[in-house]
Amino acid sequence: DIKIENKLKQNLKEVFGFDKFRGEQDKIIHSVVSGQNTFVIMPTGAGKSLCYQLPAITLDGTAVVISPLIALMKNQVDQMVAFGINAQFLNSTLNKSEMTRVKKDVLSGECKLLYIAPESLTKEDNLIFLKKAKLSFVAVDEAHCISEWGHDFRPEYRKIRSIIESIDINLPIIALTATATPKVQMDIKKNLDMDDSTLFKTSFNRANLYYEVRPKINPKKQLIQFVSQYKGKGGIVYCLSRKKVEEIASLLAVNGVKALPYHAGLDPDVRVKNQDAFLKGDCDVVCATIAFGMGIDKPDVRFVVHYDAPKSLEGYYQETGRAGRDGLDGTCLMFYAYDDILKLEKFNKDKTVVERENAKALLMEIVSYSTLGVCRRRQLLGYFGEYMDKDCGFCDNCKHKTRSFTVKDEVTLALNT
Ligand code: ADP
Numbered sequence: 001d002i003k004i005e006n007k008l009k010q011n012l013k014e015v016f017g018f019d020k021f022r023g024e025q026d027k028i029i030h031s032v033v034s035g036q037n038t039f040v041i042m043p044t045g046a047g048k049s050l051c052y053q054l055p056a057i058t059l060d061g062t063a064v065v066i067s068p069l070i071a072l073m074k075n076q077v078d079q080m081v082a083f084g085i086n087a088q089f090l091n092s093t094l095n096k097s098e099m100t101r102v103k104k105d106v107l108s109g110e111c112k113l114l115y116i117a118p119e120s121l122t123k124e125d126n127l128i129f130l131k132k133a134k135l136s137f138v139a140v141d142e143a144h145c146i147s148e149w150g151h152d153f154r155p156e157y158r159k160i161r162s163i164i165e166s167i168d169i170n171l172p173i174i175a176l177t178a179t180a181t182p183k184v185q186m187d188i189k190k191n192l193d194m195d196d197s198t199l200f201k202t203s204f205n206r207a208n209l210y211y212e213v214r215p216k217i218n219p220k221k222q223l224i225q226f227v228s229q230y231k232g233k234g235g236i237v238y239c240l241s242r243k244k245v246e247e248i249a250s251l252l253a254v255n256g257v258k259a260l261p262y263h264a265g266l267d268p269d270v271r272v273k274n275q276d277a278f279l280k281g282d283c284d285v286v287c288a289t290i291a292f293g294m295g296i297d298k299p300d301v302r303f304v305v306h307y308d309a310p311k312s313l314e315g316y317y318q319e320t321g322r323a324g325r326d327g328l329d330g331t332c333l334m335f336y337a338y339d340d341i342l343k344l345e346k347f348n349k350d351k352t353v354v355e356r357e358n359a360k361a362l363l364m365e366i367v368s369y370s371t372l373g374v375c376r377r378r379q380l381l382g383y384f385g386e387y388m389d390k391d392c393g394f395c396d397n398c399k400h401k402t403r404s405f406t407v408k409d410e411v412t413l414a415l416n417t
């Protein structure tokens, strides 16, 4: 359809201000506007949002966007509104009159993008309202939340398919995620009943990131030593607990590093202030729990340190992915000790047996990643179902050809680093 084709190009330039599509965006967007079920797996920062935003403003009717976090929704709505688009969200933060206005805008067809949390989607009056609306398609963002195998399981996501069916069985779906291992990928397809979907999957390789694991022996000293190589450069240090975040931020500050803490327990004003200082470069290093990062776009982060072991390789990949967004080198360093794995396991003791086993399997992947002498990139990409012909040459295992990580090696390595 030439008319739609021209409209897409025009909107890309005039609304978003982009000269051209990136990677497979073009093909994905065509798949969506032609009414096909579409499944998109691309790393963070690849530009997945445009794949539903552009079709949404080009097609007739309203696109429903399901998104797991109110903060993410708000960001996107603000951005769309700044572009002059009528986008709104429907979630528990709205009062009655705001709710009425949103619904009016959707029913009149003015609203092009309706962001909605899965919890709100299941509410009876919202369902009745959505049945009356003229909808173009449904986008399921962060689709990995469907899977218990993912790192952000959200039970409400499991109800999405049956709700879509009750609204309109022919409504096309576009599912998007940055974290699909083959298992999660299968779960998403099955749960959204998207066997017929067209899959777009790009490589997860981040060639400019150097991966390294060091045995955690004297981590404070090791950290100071590492960070002091990066004077004036941006970095993130992830710690497991809020307490540890505070402790490490002070430790770095005392040692002359411009470092600030970031975690969900801080006053919201302080959190925003610290985040802004980091984005502006007034602060070099943010010490953070994993609450920090989602939706943060600082291109020149030069290193990401995991002071404590992460909970899963998917999480690790996401968190390290915040380094080197500008395409220049970034270093991803993890301090590893089996003790940390045991600590993480303790967090799961109140969970169900199945949840515990899942969490344990994810942790064992971290143990393998950290202790095997195999190319780290090969392991990370393998986890996402990608096979590498040859080793990367740009990780500690490739550089140093260390064999497996035994206790003796840990000590030897520690003495040499
Ligand atoms: P993802 O959801 O895949 O993590 P986003 O949709 O948040 O990625 O996009 C990441 C960044 O890329 C955003 O700043 C966005 O404006 C930018 N972007 C997306 N598509 C294009 C494009 N075609 N040209 C230039 N920049 C783009």
Ligand code: MG
Pocket (backbone or CB within 6 Å): 048, 049, 141
């Ligand atoms: Mg996204």
